[in-house]
Amino acid sequence: MSDEQNKAAVDQSSPLLDVQGLSVSFGNSGDGDGGRLIASDRVSMSVYAGQTLAVVGESGSGKSVSAMSVLRLIPTPPGSYDAGRIVWRGGREAVERDLLTLSEKAMRGVRGREIAMIFQEPMTSLNPVYTIGEQITEAVLLHQDVTGAEAVKIAERALRDVGIAEPVGRLKEYPHQLSGGMRQRVMIAMALACEPELLLADEPTTALDVTIQAQILELLRKLQVSRGMAMMLITHDLGVVAENADTVAVMFAGRVVEFTDVHTLFERPLHPYTRGLLGSMPVLGQKVDRLGTVDDNATIPADFPSGYTVAEHDASAAGTGAYGGEGSLLHEVEPGHWVLCTAEGEGKPTPARLSGLRGAAVKTAV
Amino acid sequence: MTTTATQLGQADGGPDGSAPDSQTPNELREQKWLAAVGQRVLGQWGGRIGLVWVVLLSVIAVFAPFLASSHPLLMTKDGVTTSPLLEHLSAADVVLLVAFFAALLLWVVGLLRPVNAAFGGGSRAWVWVGVTLGAIVVCPLVMSPPPLTVLSQYREAEAAGELERVVFTVLPFSATDRQAERPTRDKSFRPPSARHPMGTTLSGADVMSRMIHATRVALAVGVIATGLSLVIGIAVGGMMGYFSGVVDLLGMRLVEVFSAIPVLFLLIIIVATRDERNIYLMMTVIGLLSWVGYALYIRAEFLKLRQADYVQAARAVGVSVPGILFRHLLPNGVTPVLVLASFGVASAILYESTLSFLGLGLVDEPSWGGLLNEARKAGTHWGLVWFPGLAIFLTVFALNLVGDALREALDPRSVK
C-alpha cells in the first residue's frame, strides 16, 4: 500500500477520524430557530486506522445523521451543522483537516476517494436508469486518472472482490435485475472501487434477509482486513457489534451516551441506557419469561430538544440528571471509557460510583 | 362549503348507499371528516378566493332574471299593477330558485342545530335532492309562462307615456333583447356606455345581460357534464378494477380509444351534425367524452386497494372481494375524485365556451364563448374581448384554486 509511509507520518495514537462535539439540526427555512429539530447533539467519537467503530442505537438516535455529516451529505438547508469539528487525518496529504470547514470542491475529493459510504436501502440507493457498470465506473473515473477501458477493468475487479460471479455480464445489467443482496454487494464494490481509507456503512444489512446479512457482514470483514481499511459500522444489532467492532459508540436521542472498546462495553456497561440495551438481548441457554425493554421511546429527538432524557425517567435513582440532560457531557471515567453524565456536585464520576447506581431504565423480567 | 360539497357530490350521483335517516357511526365520522376537509379548504386563501368566486357566480346564475330582464319588475298600466317579470319566469328559473332557497334554508337549519342531531347533514342533503327533483318534475307541469313577447314593448310604452309607474331591474335588458335601441335599427356594435355598461353585440343585445345569463349556461354545462362523466368514469373504472382480467383489458382499449381521438374533434362533429343544438346536448356530449380521467383514476385506485394489506387480510377471514370493494373501497376511492371533478368542471366550461367561440355552440342562448366569438367580427369593441374572456379565465382559475385546495386538504401528507 503506497499510503503506508504517509500513514506512518501521522501519530499512530491519534485517530483517523475524530468527531468532536458535532451538533446537527434540521428545520424548515423561515420557521425561525424555535422549530428546529436537533438530530445530533454534541456527538464525539473516533475511528482508528484499520479498526471498526460500531455506532449502535435505535432508529432516530442520530447514528445516520452523524455518519452522513462526516461526508457532509446532509442537505443544507434544511439541515445545518451547528457546532463541532470533524477531524480527518487520512488522504494523501495526511494532514489534519476539519471536514466541516473544507471547501465543497475539496470535500468532493474526500467523498468516494478517501471516505466511502454504503447505505441501508440497496433497493433504492442505486440509480435505476443506469447500468451497474456505469455507476461503478463513474466513481472510478472521477477519482482515478484512468481511461474508460481501465475503469471497466477496475469495476470488474471490484465486482469480483465482492463475490459476484461473471462480473463482465453484471456490469451491463440494471439494478432492478439484481436481488437485494446482490445490490448491496454492488454498493460495496462501488464504494471500495477507489480503495478508500474509511468506509461508512449505514446499517448495510438491515434491509436484507438474515442469511444474506451474515454473508454481507462476512464480506465486509474480509475486505476490511485485506485492505487495512477503517470502518464505521452503524447498526442497531448488538450481535453485529459484538462480532465486528473494535470500539463502540452507543447513541440515544441524538447523543453519544457511552463510547469505549467492545470488551469493556459488554463487560462493564456504565450508562443506564447501555445497560438497558444489553439487558434486552436474549442470552443463549438462559430462560426468561420476558426480555428487558428500554422504556424510553424518545425516538424523535424533537420531542426532547435538550437531547438525552433517560435521566428524567431515572431521576429517583440517579439524582438529578446524572446521565443526561442539558448539563451532562461525555466523561472519561476510566481510560478509554467515556460515559455521558454530569460532572457537577460531588466531583468527577468514577466507574464505581456509576455502576453502583441501579439501572432503573431497565425493566427486567417480572 | 361542507354542505355544498355534500350536495354537489350527491346531486352528481355520488354513490352513497347509506340510509338517509339513520346516522351510523361510520356516516358520522365521514361527515366530520368532510367538515374537516371543508375547514381546510376554507383555511387556504387560494381555496377561499376560488370559492367566493364560484358562489358569486352561482348566485348570479340563480338570480339572473332579477338582475337583467326586459320585463319590468313592477308595472302599473291603466290602474292595474302587474309584474311581467314574475309572469315570464320560466320553469327552469323557478327550479333554480327553489333549489337555491332550499339549500339556504337547510343550511340555516344546520347552523341552528348541532351536527349529530337526528336531522344531520346527510339527511339534509337528501331533503335538498328531493326538493330539487320535485321542483324539476312539478315546475314544467304547473307553470305556463306566456309565449314569446316583444321585449321592447315595455320600453316603448314607457317612452310613449302609457305607463303610470314602472320599475325595471338594475339592467333593463334581457339576454335576447336585440333591439336595445329602437331608433337605430341598423346592425352595429355599440361600445360600453352608461346605458350598456359592457356595450352591445352586433345584433344589438346587451353584453352585460348576456354575460349574466351566460353564467347559467357555463355553470350548468360544467356541473352536469362533469356529473355525467363522473358517473360513467366511476362505473367503467370500477368495473375494470373490480373484474380486472378481460374486462380490464377491454376497458383499457376503450380508454385508449377515447384518449386517442381528440375530444374537441369529436365534440365539434357531434355538435355540428345535430339539427338542433341546445344546452342538454352540450352537457350530454361533453359528459360522454370526458370520463376517461375518472375511469383511469378509479381503476388504479381499485387495483391498488385490492393489493392493500388490509384488503388481503379481510379476504383471508372470508369477506368477499365485491363486498370489500363496494362497501369500503368505493367510498374511499371516490372522495379524491372530487379533486379531479373540480378540474373537470373547469374543462367542461372551457369546452362549452370553445364550441360557442367556434360558432358551434348554443343557438341564440347567451354564452361567454359566443360573446368572444362576436369579438372576431369587424367593427367590434374592446368590451367583447375583455369581459367574456375575463369571466372564463376567472372561473377556470377559481375552480383550479378550489381543486388545488381540495387536493391539499385531502392529502394525508399535508396534515400537520
Add this chain to the structure above:
Amino acid sequence: MTTYILRRLMLMVPTLLGVLAVVFFVMAAAPGGVGGSGLDLEGAQNQDEDAKRVQRQMQRRYGTDLPAYQQFFRWMNQVSPVGFRMSAQVRAGYGDADRAEAAAALSGLALAERDRDLGAAVDLALEFAAYRDQTPGEAAGELAGVLGSASSAVSALHWVDSTLSPGDRERLLAGLTQSYANGLRNGQLAAVRELSFEAAGASRVRFDRPAVKMPDLGETLKGRSVVDRLSEALPISILLNLLTIPLIYLVAIVTGVYAARRAGGAFDLSSGVVLITLWCLPTIWVGQLMLQYLASAQQPWGQLFPTGGLHSLRAEELPFLPRWGGEDGFEAGWLLDSLWHLALPVVCLTYGGFAVASRVMRGSVLDALSADYVRTARAKGVHPRVVLWSHVFRNSLLPLITMAASILPALFAGTVIVETIFSINGMGKLAVDAAFAKDRELMMAVTLLGGILGLISELIRDVCYAIADPRVSYD
C-alpha cells in the same frame, strides 16, 4: 425491444378498430344530418335536385341507405390499406387504374358501335357487368340509359331489374346504338363521357377482389379527394406541433429544474403563480387578445404581427434567408417571414402546455433530488451539477414522458382554436370547416386521422418510456 414494440402494435389493433367504430358511429348516429337532409351545398341552383343527386351518389358510393353495421364494414374496408377492392371505382377522382379501365371499356364500346358490330358491343357490356357483379339485364339497361338523352340517363339506370330475354336483348341493343349515336351526333361528347363514368358507378359499389390498395377516404362534398385535403392540412399542423412540443419541453425543463433547485425560493413561488395563471388562461381569449392588440393596424403601436396565414402573399418570391440591399433595403426572406407568421400561433399553443409540464417537472425533480441514489452519487463525490443533470434529470424525465399523452390531445384541441383564430389551413381548421359544411367524409377522415395520430403518439410515448426506463420489461 422489437418484441415490445410489436406487442404494443398488436394491442393497438383492437384500439384502432375501436377508434374506427367510434368515429363511424358518431357520424352514423347523426339524425339524418349527413348524407341527407342536412346537406348544405354552396351555390346550388336547384337545392332539392342537387341534394337528391348527392344523396344518391352517396348511397351508391358509401351505401348510406344500408343498415349502419353494413355501412361500417364498407367504410372499414374503404379506409383500410388491406381489404377488398371495390368494383367500379371509376368516378373522376378515383384511382387512375380504375379510370383507365372504364375509359378502355367505353372506347371499346364506341369502336364496336361505329363498326356496327353489335355482338362486340354486347360482349363489352357483359364484361362491364361482370366487373361490377351485375346481371346482364342490369348492365344492358344501364348502358341503354347511359347512351340515352343526357339529362335522363342517370335516373333511367334505376329501373332495370330483369333478366335478359332475347327480345329484351334485341330491344336494348337497338336502343343502345340509337341513343349512343344520338349523343354523338348532337355533339354531347362530354356529356356522354361523363354519364358513362357515372353509369359505371351507378349501381351500388360492391366488394370485389381482395387487394392491397391505397386507403380510400372518399371525396368531399365538393368532389375533391379527401386525401388531397388532408395532405394539404396535415403538414401544417405537424409543423405547428413540431415547433410547439420542443418549445414546451424546453421551457418546462428549464423552469421546472430551476424552480425545484430553489424550492420555496422567490423564483419557485413567483413562477408557480405565473404558471397556474397561464394554465387557466383560455386559448380562445389569449388568441383573440393577441389578434386584437398585436396584429391589428388600428392600435396606436401599429400592427406588430400578421393577422393570419402562414406566409405573406409574396412569400414565394422571397429568398430563403434574410438579406440587405434589395429594392426596399432589407428583405426579410422566406424563413423570417414564416417565423413572423408563426410567432403568435405558436405562443398560443405553447403557454398552456409548458405551464403544466413545468409544474410536473418541478415535482419530479424535487422527488428525484431527495432519492437515495442521489445521496449515493453525492457520496461518490460527483459534482452537484453532474448529479443534477445526469442522475436526477434522467429519472425526472419519466413523468414528463408520461405527460406527453395528455399534452398531445391538448395540442390538437389547441390547433383547432389557434388555426381558426389565425386562419391557418391545418387539421384543426379543416375539422371546423368540415363541421360547418356537414361534410361527412371529411369529418370522418379528420377525426380518424386525429385518432390515428393520437395512437401513434401513444406508441411513441410508450417506446420513449421503455427506452428511458430500463425497468419496463420488454417481453
